[in-house]
Amino acid sequence: MAGVNGDADGAPLSPAAASVALDGVGKTYSGDGDGGSVRALDDVSFSVADGEFVCLVGPSGCGKTTLFRIVAGLTEATDGRVLLDGTEVTGPTTDMGVVFQEYHLFPWLTVAENVGFGLERSDRSPDEREARVEEMLDLVGLTEFRDAYPKSLSGGMKQRVAIARSLAVDPDLLLMDEPFGAVDAQTREMLQRELLDVWASTGKTVLFVTHDVAEAVTLADRVVVMAAEPGRVREVVDVDVERPRERGDAAFAEYVGRVRELIGAGP
Amino acid sequence: MATETASPVGEDEALAGIGLGDGRRLLRGAAGVVGFLAVWYAVSLTQDPFVLPSPVAVAGAFASELAAGDMTAALLQSVSHWVPGTMAGTGLGVAAGVAFGWSRLLDDLTAPLVRTLRPVPPLALIGFAIAWFGINDWGAAFIIAVGAFWINFYAAYGAVEGVSEDLLDVGRTLGVRGDLDAVRSIVLPASMPGILTGIRTGLGRCWMLVVASEIFGVPGVGREIIRASNNLRVDRAIAYILVLSLMYLLVDVAFRAVERRALAWRA
Numbered sequence: 204m205a206g207v208n209g210d211a212d213g214a215p216l217s218p219a220a221a222s223v224a225l226d227g228v229g230k231t232y233s234g235d236g237d238g239g240s241v242r243a244l245d246d247v248s249f250s251v252a253d254g255e256f257v258c259l260v261g262p263s264g265c266g267k268t269t270l271f272r273i274v275a276g277l278t279e280a281t282d283g284r285v286l287l288d289g290t291e292v293t294g295p296t297t298d299m300g301v302v303f304q305e306y307h308l309f310p311w312l313t314v315a316e317n318v319g320f321g322l323e324r325s326d327r328s329p330d331e332r333e334a335r336v337e338e339m340l341d342l343v344g345l346t347e348f349r350d351a352y353p354k355s356l357s358g359g360m361k362q363r364v365a366i367a368r369s370l371a372v373d374p375d376l377l378l379m380d381e382p383f384g385a386v387d388a389q390t391r392e393m394l395q396r397e398l399l400d401v402w403a404s405t406g407k408t409v410l411f412v413t414h415d416v417a418e419a420v421t422l423a424d425r426v427v428v429m430a431a432e433p434g435r436v437r438e439v440v441d442v443d444v445e446r447p448r449e450r451g452d453a454a455f456a457e458y459v460g461r462v463r464e465l466i467g468a469g470p
Numbered sequence: 471m472a473t474e475t476a477s478p479v480g481e482d483e484a485l486a487g488i489g490l491g492d493g494r495r496l497l498r499g500a501a502g503v504v505g506f507l508a509v510w511y512a513v514s515l516t517q518d519p520f521v522l523p524s525p526v527a528v529a530g531a532f533a534s535e536l537a538a539g540d541m542t543a544a545l546l547q548s549v550s551h552w553v554p555g556t557m558a559g560t561g562l563g564v565a566a567g568v569a570f571g572w573s574r575l576l577d578d579l580t581a582p583l584v585r586t587l588r589p590v591p592p593l594a595l596i597g598f599a600i601a602w603f604g605i606n607d608w609g610a611a612f613i614i615a616v617g618a619f620w621i622n623f624y625a626a627y628g629a630v631e632g633v634s635e636d637l638l639d640v641g642r643t644l645g646v647r648g649d650l651d652a653v654r655s656i657v658l659p660a661s662m663p664g665i666l667t668g669i670r671t672g673l674g675r676c677w678m679l680v681v682a683s684e685i686f687g688v689p690g691v692g693r694e695i696i697r698a699s700n701n702l703r704v705d706r707a708i709a710y711i712l713v714l715s716l717m718y719l720l721v722d723v724a725f726r727a728v729e730r731r732a733l734a735w736r737a
Binding site for chain 1: 634636637639640641642643644645646647651655656659660662734735736
């Protein structure tokens with residue numbers, strides 16, 4: 204697979220130096236053959252640098268989830284491409300840890316088995332896998348629940364398991380689609396703090412999709428604001444506020460206001 | 471990392487609830503049986519024994535058949551049809567159901583054939599049983615296998631079709647590649663509840679088919695029922711019917727226990 208610049212010498216140029224680069228990504232859903240096709244995404248281009256935390260926000264119907272699935276390699280783009288460290292994404296890869304809103308834990312596996320699922324397909328020895336699972340459980344604070352089945356966990360705990368599961372195979376990028384959208388507000392704020400801790404301690408690149416503007420401003424180095432019909436990038440906002448960010452802060456409120464304005468600005 | 475408490479599944483409460491309900495249900499069930507026997511006895515007083523023997527006569531027939539060893543012999547013969555028939559039909563049915571439920575290609579190839587063969591009752595295949603296997607244990611086992619096959623085929627097929635695409639997506643992002651890996655690690659465990667329900671239904675249905683499978687002269691419980699009916703020995707017929715019921719109950723209770731253990735992960 205060739206990178207965006209297809210360099211034979213393996214020295215990719217600037218867009219490919221980023222951990223993730225979206226290059227003119229478009230998606231058209233064709234209708235039933237009577238010309239009723241829908242343009243869901245149009246010429247989406249932005250990049251996420253190595254170790255950067257980028258949030259993607261936009262109004263409903265702006266194609267956030269479609270874009271998420273394209274980056275994950277689960278849906279094919281009609282135009283353009285996604286590059287992960289300069290290599291075109293052509294399908295799902297364990298270089299990306301993917302976290303979904305609805306957790307999607309394997310209900311027949313215990314917490315520890317869920318976390319170890321991806322490791323079973325790696326070339327690690329059983330001892331290494333075991334150690335890695337314990338490390339991940341410790342990271343998300345679920346060691347004492349290692350033998351529990353998902354059915355007995357709360358939403359917040361399930362999402363911690365999902366995050367640990369995606370991190371276990373040591374991906375370069377953490378790709379998250381509204382991961383905290385299904386938990387209550389209090390748990391959400393706690394999970395946001397925990398995610399920032401994990402991000403700080405692992406140095407992963409994070410691309411985080413959300414519809415919650417305050418969440419995006421709390422977490423991101425940069426916020427990619429999308430517009431709808433067709434889904435496209437409206438503007439990229441650098442959030443220049445020291446972490447940890449306080450919601451009562453004037454600068455914080457200013458960024459939230461600005462992003463909301465961009466989202467609400469109509470087509 | 472902080473951990474909020476798991477939503478506890480009030481196990482003690484649930485157990486107490488089941489315990490109380492169980493006791494009451496058993497009592498009601500016993501009352502129902504006693505009531506039924508009383509009505510049966512009362513009606514039998516007004517009828518000839520070849521129309522409706524009394525429960526006492528049936529118990530007598532049961533005891534004398536058992537004492538003479540005829541009942542045990544017939545039961546062993548029927549078991550020797552039931553076991554291979556059920557095993558072959560269940561194994562092939564589950565395998566075909568999973569394969570056709572998973573593979574669109576296989577499904578398309580076989581759909582017309584399946585729809586043609588499905589409505590054929592096992593009993594209608596007696597001619598084939600005799601031609602292919604002869605009037606023997608294998609012929610009887612064949613009839614039973616056909617019945618078990620369809621039940622398991624449709625149960626497994628439906629269960630596999632119902633496997634969540636989201637779980638398969640998660641699996642792919644964690645390194646699941648190819649049909650075999652996907653079926654083994656996700657499709658089979660996810661569809662296990664449906665498959666086990668099919669197996670349990672099939673186990674019961676196969677006891678009913680024991681009668682049909684012995685209708686063409688293969689010795690066993692089924693043939694004893696038919697022979698007793700032909701000789702107007704209704705008490706003996708009912709005694710042998712009871713044998714089938716008891717076997718069904720025994721197998722069902724045992725299988726439920728296995729099922730509960732295998733599906734401990736379920737909510």
